Amino acid sequence: MKRSERLVAMTHYLLEHPHGLVSLPFFTEKFDSAKSSVSEDMTIINVMFQQLGIGELHTVSGAAGGVKFVPSQSVENSERFVDQLAHQLEDPARILPGGYLFMSDLLGDPHTVKQIGQLFATYFAETEIDVVITVATKGIPLAYAVASFLNVPVVIVRRDPKVTEGSTVSINYVSGSSRKIQTMVLPKRSLSEGANVLIVDDFMKAGGTINGMKSLLKEFNAHVAGIGVLAEAEDEEEERVVQDYVSLLQIQHVDEREQRIDIVRGNYFQS
Amino acid sequence: MKRSERLVAMTHYLLEHPHGLVSLPFFTEKFDSAKSSVSEDMTIINVMFQQLGIGELHTVSGAAGGVKFVPSQSVENSERFVDQLAHQLEDPARILPGGYLFMSDLLGDPHTVKQIGQLFATYFAETEIDVVITVATKGIPLAYAVASFLNVPVVIVRRDPKVTEGSTVSINYVSGSSRKIQTMVLPKRSLSEGANVLIVDDFMKAGGTINGMKSLLKEFNAHVAGIGVLAEAEDEEEERVVQDYVSLLQIQHVDEREQRIDIVRGNYFQS
Numbered sequence: 001m002k003r004s005e006r007l008v009a010m011t012h013y014l015l016e017h018p019h020g021l022v023s024l025p026f027f028t029e030k031f032d033s034a035k036s037s038v039s040e041d042m043t044i045i046n047v048m049f050q051q052l053g054i055g056e057l058h059t060v061s062g063a064a065g066g067v068k069f070v071p072s073q074s075v076e077n078s079e080r081f082v083d084q085l086a087h088q089l090e091d092p093a094r095i096l097p098g099g100y101l102f103m104s105d106l107l108g109d110p111h112t113v114k115q116i117g118q119l120f121a122t123y124f125a126e127t128e129i130d131v132v133i134t135v136a137t138k139g140i141p142l143a144y145a146v147a148s149f150l151n152v153p154v155v156i157v158r159r160d161p162k163v164t165e166g167s168t169v170s171i172n173y174v175s176g177s178s179r180k181i182q183t184m185v186l187p188k189r190s191l192s193e194g195a196n197v198l199i200v201d202d203f204m205k206a207g208g209t210i211n212g213m214k215s216l217l218k219e220f221n222a223h224v225a226g227i228g229v230l231a232e233a234e235d236e237e238e239e240r241v242v243q244d245y246v247s248l249l250q251i252q253h254v255d256e257r258e259q260r261i262d263i264v265r266g267n268y269f270q271s
Numbered sequence: 272m273k274r275s276e277r278l279v280a281m282t283h284y285l286l287e288h289p290h291g292l293v294s295l296p297f298f299t300e301k302f303d304s305a306k307s308s309v310s311e312d313m314t315i316i317n318v319m320f321q322q323l324g325i326g327e328l329h330t331v332s333g334a335a336g337g338v339k340f341v342p343s344q345s346v347e348n349s350e351r352f353v354d355q356l357a358h359q360l361e362d363p364a365r366i367l368p369g370g371y372l373f374m375s376d377l378l379g380d381p382h383t384v385k386q387i388g389q390l391f392a393t394y395f396a397e398t399e400i401d402v403v404i405t406v407a408t409k410g411i412p413l414a415y416a417v418a419s420f421l422n423v424p425v426v427i428v429r430r431d432p433k434v435t436e437g438s439t440v441s442i443n444y445v446s447g448s449s450r451k452i453q454t455m456v457l458p459k460r461s462l463s464e465g466a467n468v469l470i471v472d473d474f475m476k477a478g479g480t481i482n483g484m485k486s487l488l489k490e491f492n493a494h495v496a497g498i499g500v501l502a503e504a505e506d507e508e509e510e511r512v513v514q515d516y517v518s519l520l521q522i523q524h525v526d527e528r529e530q531r532i533d534i535v536r537g538n539y540f541q542s
Binding site for chain 2: 003004005007008009011012015044045047048049051052054080096097098100101102103107108109110114136137138139140144147148151153154155156158163164165166187189190203230246
């Protein structure tokens with residue numbers, strides 16, 4: 001196979017298999033090409049991926065070694081994306097009764113969702129993660145986007161058990177904002193003992209929902225490897241019950257009367 | 272920029288922007304390359320994409336013309352994927368009380384979900400679609416996967432209104448299987464008048480839920496451009512209320528006593 005054709009095929013394969021280890025023989029056999037040629041292709045792809053700001057190829061040496069595409073988003077791209085997202089969210093037409101913000105249109109755009117996923121995947125690229133967890137409904141697309149880049153499965157926590165889930169483990173927790181007692185359930189066969197879990201959600205105020213997920217994970221003896229939220233909001237009356245999280249956006253102020261929203265970059269950019 | 276580098280960058284760009292029209296000048300400027308070189312690159316990429324069975328580049332002529340990557344999955348790849356999925360689902364350990372099948376693990380795998388999305392995107396590649404719609408919860412990842420390949424947004428129907436959605440339109444419908452009256456809501460600002468909508472869901476028995484979505488769409492004067500379900504199940508006691516759908520899998524028989532499941536290819540493969 002010609003180099004030009006190999007480059008197209010390899011670029012496609014690597015983009016489709018992030019965080020997956022590919023042995024050199026896999027490519028040499030697939031493309032019927034010499035090891036030296038495939039190695040040179042890898043170098044070209046690695047340089048271009050870094051130039052495009054989408055990640056890089058990591059070489060794993062040894063007998064079981066190979067190459068691994070680790071997706072990441074450059075700081076420059078990330079800042080531009082988040083600033084643009086903040087700008088879109090500051091539109092006063094988004095203000096809903098109670099000072100909530102309408103975000104469904106942005107979360108409904110697969111391209112935006114993918115970019116959010118890429119940012120969290122960048123942040124947690126070096127963290128040991130076995131599964132991404134979220135609670136229905138709005139966090140679901142974000143969880144899949146992150147999981148897709150990290151090459152791990154998604155598990156969805158529900159508010160109510162469903163017959164199609166089999167036996168479930170359920171907990172009650174106190175919602176931070178409303179102080180109401182709520183329920184969360186997770187199918188018994190969805191998580192293995194000791195799994196490293198990344199919690200992803202769209203929004204966090206006091207953190208009651210995320211705290212609920214943490215309690216639920218305890219029931220499975222799972223380990224919380226990280227917490228990522230798209231937007232966090234300040235809540236004067238409540239003390240935040242979750243501390244160790246990463247946010248892309250911080251909603252500082254939603255003024256219904258003055259129709260004004262202030263959104264800044266989240267703590268993602270503070271490290 | 273060298274051809275080898277351009278091929279990596281263009282392959283990445285096209286894969287990231289399915290169904291998006293790219294003008295030739297966009298690439299010549301981006302890569303500081305001659306029109307003839309970029310044209311040759313396009314030919315190489317087009318041939319390889321077809322050889323990989325992942326789609327092809329369509330040329331749109333005229334002043335506003337350019338090239339468009341239309342993703343599709345080859346029949347061979349599709350059949351192999353669906354047969355494997357059927358095989359995985361036929362595992363008796365999946366049988367739940369009531370003859371339901373546990374599918375959450377498969378729907379929790381981003382790679383599987385992506386492939387399902389690709390199949391529906393192949394089927395509806397030539398259909399005018401403005402938005403993909405699904406009902407919470409299990410259809411959500413599938414809807415995003417399809418929408419991502421079709422380059423359109425996703426809208427999620429809920430069972431209950433939420434304060435973060437703003438004002439909503441709601442309908443009552445009769446669930447086909449249980450004959451219970453249920454509710455569905457959709458935020459008022461989520462759909463524009465006359466939109467062409469593709470309905471996607473994970474499972475269909477009598478079709479009550481999908482029929483509910485159709486009624487809801489009527490309230491928005493939206494047009495149902497297509498219906499895609501991952502798995503359909505036969506239901507002897509009910510008459511199916513939805514006819515014009517496409518399914519990847521057909522669950523023919525779930526025998527709790529004999530611990531036996533029969534699954535065949537859906538009507539996707541009958542055309």
